[in-house]
Amino acid sequence: MAKRLLNDDRLFPADANTRPIAKRLYATVRDLPIVSPHGHTQARWMLENEAFSDPARLLIIPDHYIFRMLYSQGISLDELGIGSPSLDDPRRVWRIFAKHYYLFRGTPTRLWLDFAFEELFGLVDRLSSENADAYYDTIVAHLQRPEFRPRALYQRFRIEVLATTDSPLDSLSHHEAIRESSFKGRIIPTFRPDAVVDPDFDQFPENLSRLGQVTQQDTGSWHGYLSALRKRRLEFKAVGCTATDHGHPTAATADLGPDAAAQLFQRVASGNADAGDCELFRAQMLTEMARMSLDDGLVMQIHPGSYRNHNDQVFRRYGRDAGADIPMPTNYVHALGPLLNRFGNEAGLTVIVFTLDESTYSRELAPLAGHYPCLRLGPAWWFHDSPEGMMRFRELTTETAGFYNTVGFNDDTRAFLSIPARHDVSRRVDCSFLARLVAEHRLDEDEAVQVVSDLAYGLARKAYKL
């Protein structure tokens, strides 16, 4: 048997009665196009279509899953080139990573990387100190080829649509230019207004001013501020955007009257807000966003529950997204009440909720999504975007919310090369879950075939209006 990093049966249950069912189901979805409605790749890559430079810059520096694990085992971020503007010796970083590849045993990172190593670069020996240089050279050589440019990979990955994440303060010029280019891929922005909606965001007052300039609205007033957001949403929509995204610390929502909201805005905009005001403002803005969604049709995503930048020293030296965001206990049943009581029964609204607190799956989220017409459950997120995490998501939500109150898979990645690997993991895990239901005679196999296709493809298109 030829040497491989990847076994064709990986992630399927070992049970001899169940695995064949999983394989049959997987065969029906393996080659479906990829719908990627939520992620953090860069539109610029597709526009410029330049070659990726080297494995360290491509796979390690931007991937907090990787460098946080190395850091946890005593490897300094400086050694890894994190936070420095230039990377003097990418091969040295790669060797450090290769030497510590054993740390990723049992993690999804290992699955994603092995997939890329074998599928893209034809590497079939497990990465180690011994073959670190050979890996490095092989990857570099491949990246120089035309078929490893971003647009070629987009086609190779069978991506049908790819959403980026964008601030209202971002120019959408890359997206506009892509639409006018010869590239036939569908790259769309997502409206993520945290920078102008969260008073605790870096440079919030300046951000408000910039929003005013960008939109030519008076963002010093509540009315003008809302107009600016409404206008910007439409501009996003004009270049293909179908969804907004909201990364708040909690899931709190509020439903203030117009006067109270305007007064709150004045305190927040003038820098006279206390912590309670800031939280209330974020809460109110979720309800305002829902109101705007009823007008413009954008789907809302709420991603709460991350304690950002938990490590002060790391934050001061390396900034955001340095691997020190930690999940918190998150309440949904009380927090979402105000928004749901205002708009929860609107069939025209779609609110997709995510969690980092798995105890809420069966206790709060599945019961809420199994009742409110507007609510859908986002897939297992971030630390839970993993085989065990995905399986728990299905086990803990399906019996109450069913499959059709979920929205398929989000790869949520900054690492372009990991996109097919992540979708493949998701498809395999869903096939394994469904295969067990079939093997236990809880679902017929012809139904499982329909469900797995919906989970892999159909539900994402429908939920995100793609």
Added chain:
Amino acid sequence: MAKRLLNDDRLFPADANTRPIAKRLYATVRDLPIVSPHGHTQARWMLENEAFSDPARLLIIPDHYIFRMLYSQGISLDELGIGSPSLDDPRRVWRIFAKHYYLFRGTPTRLWLDFAFEELFGLVDRLSSENADAYYDTIVAHLQRPEFRPRALYQRFRIEVLATTDSPLDSLSHHEAIRESSFKGRIIPTFRPDAVVDPDFDQFPENLSRLGQVTQQDTGSWHGYLSALRKRRLEFKAVGCTATDHGHPTAATADLGPDAAAQLFQRVASGNADAGDCELFRAQMLTEMARMSLDDGLVMQIHPGSYRNHNDQVFRRYGRDAGADIPMPTNYVHALGPLLNRFGNEAGLTVIVFTLDESTYSRELAPLAGHYPCLRLGPAWWFHDSPEGMMRFRELTTETAGFYNTVGFNDDTRAFLSIPARHDVSRRVDCSFLARLVAEHRLDEDEAVQVVSDLAYGLARKAYKL
């Protein structure tokens, strides 16, 4: 092989070593009588013994598991005939349900309904739009037959005892009449005093007055109020009641001195209570109920942790039990402290605790039940009354509380026809759990045979004193 909706091996593990053990265990309990110590069927049905009218009124309108799922996918409750006094076109409701039967894939509702469809009505094709009318006509035809009257079904289901749920303000006339009738079934009430114990209950002051009238006690005084409750408990007991049930928002208990309790009662009874008073009063009343149980021997059930009527609009239009009750995080370790410190060491007291917060199984409930002589764990409840939910219950409680601090199964149903299906699911899941323990050599099979019989039958009789 003849077409079937039900596979004989359903819900058993697919593993070839484990399934045969599960089947052997199941064969020993499949035909045991049904003990149903907690549920929401109507004594009137058994008294009047009239034919059920049609599948929509029988299976859909009263089942919030069903209509909440349909509502979550954009089907209005009006279309389903919820909340309207009459149901003009039950066949139309049935067709809507049939068209959306795919939504229930992977849910316990699907298991329960398929069981009834095949076992009771001989239907063997999966319900769909195509066969909706044929289903409807078949079910209607069956319901007209004498053997589908409630009393006949009670016998057919091998029910040994069936508990209903009743307010102290309910006349027990149906129960009394059944006892005097020729019907040999054992239908018993459960004393559920929420309406006169929870100051936030609809029309609480009027309810106090009515309790006074019913009992001819002065329910304007703490002393008279307690006397009224004591008297009413004895009247319940006289018609077969063995248990009380308490559906509070939290598990809070309190142990006030007599004077403080009396003063609290005065505030509550006079409508001068704030939210804290209301919570404290409910808390105190659980301890009062425990005290009364020590006298009259009634078993106490505490069902906390549901945020009732989360959807204001649905509540205003359709009332209670409209599918919008959502579980909340629930604390037991502090909340039950006052009651347990007063009466927790009384071997003569039985307090059965339920939860909607599965994170408490291994953290709080199993450790508490594995210590306090009075405490027993109720089975997986409501949203967790499902194959995965039941399995988690066993996996998360057994190692600390064992099997003998649990109380067997509660079907907890409003849907009479689902009773055998629900008990069958429970028996199959317990057999599957035990089969794994046997297959992993953690328990001998002869012991598993004893345990599964206790879980299916013996423990419910013992815990509820039946």
Added chain:
Amino acid sequence: MAKRLLNDDRLFPADANTRPIAKRLYATVRDLPIVSPHGHTQARWMLENEAFSDPARLLIIPDHYIFRMLYSQGISLDELGIGSPSLDDPRRVWRIFAKHYYLFRGTPTRLWLDFAFEELFGLVDRLSSENADAYYDTIVAHLQRPEFRPRALYQRFRIEVLATTDSPLDSLSHHEAIRESSFKGRIIPTFRPDAVVDPDFDQFPENLSRLGQVTQQDTGSWHGYLSALRKRRLEFKAVGCTATDHGHPTAATADLGPDAAAQLFQRVASGNADAGDCELFRAQMLTEMARMSLDDGLVMQIHPGSYRNHNDQVFRRYGRDAGADIPMPTNYVHALGPLLNRFGNEAGLTVIVFTLDESTYSRELAPLAGHYPCLRLGPAWWFHDSPEGMMRFRELTTETAGFYNTVGFNDDTRAFLSIPARHDVSRRVDCSFLARLVAEHRLDEDEAVQVVSDLAYGLARKAYKL
């Protein structure tokens, strides 16, 4: 086939593809030495090397897992001889236990005891009322033999190092004497300062005075108090101690300035502290302990989240450790913040964190340990030191923290005879988890061999600096 209590394949997955892998992995670790870095056996036993007296005193009286279960089912602690200075009739206690051995079905206690019964005493019939006396006599006879003395068992169990738990107020004379004796075993103390660090501890003011006497420091001042602790830590270290242990109600840490800390100490030491002060003092002391660990190299263990002595009546009559400690919801992400922000990036510090709240595994603990260089995850603890509990620990932590941010197994036992049984359960469960990863092609078998050896032996040595 000869009768056995123990099947060689116990605890391995039943699946025919996975079990052989688990068996192969287990064969590589079954005979590894036992490293026991955290437990509650007595150094005195090893020093005096006297025969254990009888099965009741050896197995039941000191084991709260056993007597709490019996108590929960209505057997009084008096009947079991708990809390009485002498035990008049140990055989009678044994008979009670044997009669109720069925209560332990499905619990780890059953696994541990059956292991000892067969492996040590050659008993192969399941314990019951019928054979209770035969069991008793067999065990008594064995205990009289030289090869059942503590030192002989230590060798027989292949223990390489055994840590006890000791107060700063304890004389270390037993440890000193063992080191000077002919016994070649490695028995080391653990520095557990709760009695002088937790203002809510029994006789805290007297404990401070005694600490002053023992160390000849002025423990009436903050400075002298810290000096006393520093000195005592070094004295522990001199007799082999490598770790401290902290059993606080919560995981709260604080990082006060020196003046504020000194003032807080004065309030606490003078008995003028309120509940908030006490909690803050415990919190501050964890950070002080971390500071001292940076100097003296002792590894820190934090064991939070137990509500001690939940049952007042039992506590008043039978004292501590009477089976009434109950886990509480525990927050780590906020609680550990102050300590981590002070010392979390110190690669020279090791802080091992445990939990009784399994909802924190994937939500807080694995993400924290997968980032902070100082943090490691202790194994599944206390109520979760069980096959299902250990499996959940791996399933919920590995994908985020990997294997190498965990520290191997702690037997944490008061029952010397259970040590090999507990390590055996842990090794079998880890083999089962790894076998599944291998069977699902998520890890290669040669890697699993390395991992399982680290989990069984290497990581404990490394994390505890043994």
